[in-house]
Amino acid sequence: MDLELGGKVVLVTGGSDGLGAALARRLVREGAKVALCARGPERLEATAASLRAEGGDVLTIQADVSKAWEVEHFVDAAHARFGRVDALVNNAGSAAGRPFHSVTDAEWEADLQLKLFAAVRASRQAMPFLRDAGGGSIVNVLAISAKTPGAHSTPSSVSRAAGLALTKALSKELGPHGIRVNAVLVGIxxxxxxxxxxxxxxxxxxxxxxxxxxxxxxxxxxxGRADEFADLVAFLLSPRGGYISGAAINVDGGLSASV
Ligand SMILES: NC(=O)c1ccc[n+]([C@@H]2O[C@H](COP(=O)([O-])OP(=O)(O)OC[C@H]3O[C@@H](n4cnc5c(N)ncnc54)[C@H](OP(=O)(O)O)[C@@H]3O)[C@@H](O)[C@H]2O)c1
Structure with a gap:
């Protein structure tokens, strides 16, 4: 199936490793141009070099997405370099779940900055560019704990549940501009x-x-394999997923107790 992603510009936060890097590879193989950000420059550049070796047009920006200015700069720099933005994947994140009583206010704050506010700010910054491109797609990478939080899953499950609400609210608000917003709920x-x-x-x-x-x-x-995640997200980003918006899709081998 041709995903019709050739020439599209896709921004992936946390694109230097793991799921983000696998997605970037899938997008490059589809002919998309990608902008990646992460905190660590070495791994970011190594990932970009291997994507360029496959013919990818890749921009890297060193950025900590939990800092407002840095994530906004990432979006602006990608637009400045490529002249358009067709899609955004809010992927950067980490696993964090501990007994509730041991999570400090500072850790709650850091988790929300990384997993919620980064997506809020990147989406807000990208919105006018997506609109100018005639519509586009945002995918928020969350976890199955967003719907089925377990013991010792805070603060992450709470930040992820907020990501679900953000996904649905934005899909309603941005749909009229041709911008689709979906979430992917990752298992393991x-x-x-x-x-x-x-x-x-x-x-x-x-x-x-x-x-x-x-x-x-x-x-x-x-x-799961990272390429199985990448296949799903590439489809959601592509015009082939053009009627899917406001959805949250489990990619978890059936693990979640919730549909
Ligand atoms: N893999 C799973 O089983 C699983 C399960 C549930 C949810 N998820 C979610 O899926 C997403 C991807 O996870 P992964 O498993 O691929 O993780 P990973 O292998 O640890 O990769 C995370 C990526 O995000 C970047 N990153 C982390 N913190 C960042 C920050 N503050 N600013 C910018 N970039 C940052 C990392 O680079 P730097 O460290 O250099 O910044 C790296 O490129 C995350 O949101 C994660 O919570 C994954």
Missing amino acids: IESGQWVRRAQEVGKPVESFQTEMARHAGIPLGRV
């Missing part, structure tokens, strides 16, 4: 964060992931 998918976790406990990443899938009770019996 292979990415840099799991590789680092496996290293921390001294286990090979494959057996670590197999154990995780068994422990979590994933119906499909395995963790």
Whole structure:
């Protein structure tokens, strides 16, 4: 299926590793131009270099999306470089869940800045550009805990639930401008964060992931592959997903208790 993404400009926050990097690769292979941001310059440049080696037109901006000026600058710089913005993926994030009593105000604040306010600011900054492009698409990368928060899941599950409300509210408000807004609810998918976790406990990443899938009770019996995530998001960003807006789609091998 031709996703008709050739020449489109897509912004991906947290695009240097894991799911964001897999998505960037998928988009480049579809002929899209991509702008990526992350905090660490080395990994960002290494990812961009490998995408350019595949012929990708890639802009990198070092930015911490939890800082207002930096995420807004990322959006503006992408528009300045490519002259248009067709899509935005609010992907940057990290896993953070702890016993409620041990989460400080500062940690609540940091989680909301990273997972909610970054998406608010990037979407607001990109809105006029998406409108000028004749419409576009925003995908918010969330987690299944947005709908099914478990014990020890704050502050992340609360920030993710706010992301769901943001997705629905924006889909209503921006739909008349031809801008679709959707969310993807991730279960457990292979990415840099799991590789680092496996290293921390001294286990090979494959057996670590197999154990995780068994422990979590994933119906499909395995963790997801980053390219499976990338396929879904690329479709949602593309004109092929042109009638999907205000939706939240689980990509979790059946793990979530909620549809
Ligand atoms: N993989 C899963 O199983 C899973 C499950 C549920 C939800 N998710 C969500 O999916 C998204 C992608 O996760 P992932 O698994 O691909 O994580 P990952 O492998 O750790 O990659 C995260 C990416 O985001 C960047 N990043 C982190 N904090 C940032 C910040 N403050 N500003 C800018 N960039 C930042 C990282 O680069 P730097 O560190 O250099 O900034 C990196 O490029 C996250 O929102 C995560 O919470 C993933």
